[in-house]
Amino acid sequence: MTPERCEAELRSMATKTSPIVRFMIEKMREAGCAIDARFFRVERCEDAVVGGFRPPDGVVMCHNQIHDRTTMENMLAHELIHAYDQCRAGKKMNWLDVKQHACSEVRAANLSGDCHYVNELMRGRVLFNVGGHHQKCVRRRAELSVAMNPNCKSAQHAKEAVDEVFERCFNDTAPYDDIP
Known part of the structure; x- marks a missing residue:
C-alpha cells in the first residue's frame, strides 16, 4: 500500500468505516489518553511486520507490508490494545x-x-x-x-x-x- 493510501485508509477507519478502530480510539480518550494524528506513523519497514506499538510515540504502520484494508484494520486493532494497556498503566508499564x-x-x-x-x-x-x-x-x-x-x-x-x-x-x- 502506498503511504498516501495508508494514511487515507487510517483517516477513514478512525472516523467512519471501522467500528473496532473507532471504539478503541474512543476508549483511549475516555481513559485520558487522547490520540491525535501524530499518534499514527506511516513508515517503510525492513522487517516482515505490518506494524507495531512504539511507546511513547504510538502506532507505526508499515505501508510496504500492508497489502489490504483488512490487514491494516487487524493490525490497528491489535496495536491499539497495546496502546490502551500503556495508557491505563502509565509510567508503571x-x-x-x-x-x-x-x-x-x-x-x-x-x-x-x-x-x-x-x-x-x-x-x-x-x-x-x-x-x-x-x-x-x-x-x-x-x-x-x-x-x-x-x-x-x-x-x-x-x-x-x-x-x-x-x-x-x-x-x-x-x-x-x-x-x-
Missing part, C-alpha cells in the same frame, strides 16, 4: 519486562481478532479440532511476540512468561465487556 509484555500480548491476541478462525485459516492453520483453539492461538501468538523482546532469553522463557500471566490477562477484556 515496562515493555522490557517480559511478563508485562506477555500480558499485553495475550490481551491483544485475545481481543483484536488475531485468533479469529478466518485469520487462522489464512495462516494455514487447519481447524479440525476447534475446541480450545482460541486459547491455544492466543498463547501461540503471545509467545511469538514475547520471544522478540530483547530481554527474553529463549522461546521457553517466552512460554513461561505467557503461562504465568495467561489466566489473569486472558480474562482482562477491558475496554470490552467480553471478548469481541
